[in-house]
Amino acid sequence: MWNRTKQIFQKRPLLTNMMSFGTMYVGAEVAQQLILMQSDHEKKSINWTMVRNYAIIGWAGIGPALFCWYRMLDRVLPAATGIVVAKKVCTDQLISSPACIGMFFWR
8 A cells, every 4th residue: 555655656746745645634633633732721622614714724725835846946957966955945935935934924
């Protein structure tokens, strides 16, 4: 089963990105709510509407956006030398990070 999953992810990198980001966002939101339930006894259950919203942001928003962004960045700066990697990191932090933060808060 692992080999089949690996094949699907290698053939479909966009799907891989969407699943990765969606799973991380959902997992983080559920974990946060569980922690809050332990510290705030008035909170009795998980807010599944919020979990759904984070799933949408991860699976349909940030996952595909970053997939396209990194592909474009690799085309514009194709080498992997130290200087090029530094340029990629700076470009990513100056352009992609603010866009993703905006997407996250805009929902």
